[in-house]
Amino acid sequence: MLLRENPSAEALETWIIQLRREFHRYPELSFEEYETQKRILKILEEMGIEARKIADTGVLASIKGTSPGPCIALRSDIDGLQVQEELTEKNSEYISRNKGVMHACGHDGHMAMLFGTAKLFQEKRDFPGEVRLIFQPAEEIPPGGAERVIAEGGLEGVDAIMGMHIFTNHESGSVGLRPGPFMASTNRFEVILRGKGGHISLPQKCIDPVRMSVDFINSLYSALEKQLEPDRYIIGVGRIRGGAQFNRIPDAVEILGSYRTFDRETTDIIDRTIEECLEKVVKRYVKPGEEFSGFPDYKLDILHGYPVLVNDPVFADAVNSKLQENFPELTIYPEIEKTFAAEDFASYLQKVPGIFLSLGTRNPEKNIVEINHSCTFDIDETILITGTEIFYTISLDFLNNPGKYLNPVTTSTPSR
Known part of the structure; x- marks a missing residue:
């Protein structure tokens, strides 16, 4: 993979895992993510990334390249669930400290991967256009936080959007995508x-x-x-x-x-x-x-509540090609099965083209088998660097080659 060739990759992976565990210790419910918001803003400030509050408890940030170009938004949800986490043989160091609340759906990992991606773009500013970071509140409870983000200008100037979700329905580190309707x-x-x-x-x-x-x-x-x-x-x-x-x-x-x-x-x-x-x-x-x-x-x-999540077919085809090219060691499912799970990321895809990916975390050898929303749900933390690489690789390719991701019939190639 791209980052494995970088001497600093190990340090980046360690940092991402530490962030995931920190967020896992202190989960907050939908539209109550005030401490999470403070921590997100603090990390972004330390990285020198411009940010502001949005949708009450969310955060919107921007990383601009060295030349004009398109804008791609990357989104992470940030809320936890009303679940009492049970102690397991793995989670003693990072089990939830907030009684009755748990990151039981991977949002802690989503935040960590988005921070990893932000770090790469902030350190390597030689790219055109803009990377928009959306740390979105309240994905778990309809009507959700996506509509609030949109209403408050979170997608203004955005040409495409990308999101990713950790699931235990396929093996650790594998990637699933599906053109067209994907989630219900x-x-x-x-x-x-x-x-x-x-x-x-x-x-x-x-x-x-x-x-x-x-x-x-x-x-x-x-x-x-x-x-x-x-x-x-x-x-x-x-x-x-x-x-x-x-x-x-x-x-x-x-x-x-x-x-x-x-x-x-x-x-x-x-x-x-x-x-x-x-x-x-x-x-x-x-x-x-x-x-x-x-x-x-x-x-x-x-x-x-949430509409059907429909991945843009042209964007999905370009993502599949890039994943096959850059990640030959990964198992990639270009036509993963539709799921009756729902996501308010669907609202973003009604406004701009993009894709929502599934990142597998199932690892029986590590006893990572519990489904999302379980009180013993956990993730294989080795996937976090994989998700970060995917975010970075696809986003960078889009910024440099937006034409192959956007349908020329409905979208003109952006220029800024």
Whole structure:
């Protein structure tokens, strides 16, 4: 690899690992990353990199080359999860010090790799254009921090963007990319089914919302299975809540669920089917008589969260070619499978061309096998220098050769 030939590569790798462990010790929840923000600003100041706050708890920084040229943005998310980290045989030195909060999704590693990349560009300023660094808050909770970054000018003047995520679904150090749709949209639905409560010994005087909720969920799953292929969507109910006593039929039941898709058509079908199933269930439980007037009923709220993450095909093809050329020792998956995981990086890709890569960290020999969001999730830290090299290599090539990354039909070659 490029950096392995550099005598200072070992020192850089050590520094990156130290940063990752520091951030891992002190995770903070979405839009609460104030101490993380202070530390990011301090490190950038020490490196002599111009930076400012953005999206409340995020940081935007800029490294400018020695000649005019395009601008590429590199993004890292910075928030942790509401997870209590468990002690393992590996993490005793860097286990989370913040009770109930953990970097269980690799964001600590993402920050470390972005700092490593920044260090390389800051020390080797002989490049055209600008490298924009986005340390983005609140990736984990919709509506997320990306929209805030965009609204506050984070993409102004940016010609392309690149991001990377650490995953345990492929082997350590391998790289996955996929042109077109890669990660799913995330959508949330909340239903309140209102019946008529009363003593459980007199069901004829009641309308049971518990039975209604069971019928609704079963009918919804069945209706979707008849309309959609299983690879087009995923849906699940995460919470059902209602009632307080064993001998009373409750007045209402709340249902909270989520579904994910790879296209708007599928989302629309699920939206419509949820409402149709609710209408049918409510109609089925209607009872005649004045005492049942206004019952049953329902309330439905649907929140469309992150959009489908779509990698620019031209940009992805150029990235694949450069990775194959510069990293022959790496396993590269140019058509990695789509995932129902979701990412608000998708919002950036709706504004400018770019790519979101998957960096594998699975290493059974080191017992690095737990999936993201697990309370024992960890990463193989040898991948951090790999991710840094990829960030640096692709970004530098884009700055010098933007034409091969940008679709000439929709984007003119930038010049600054």
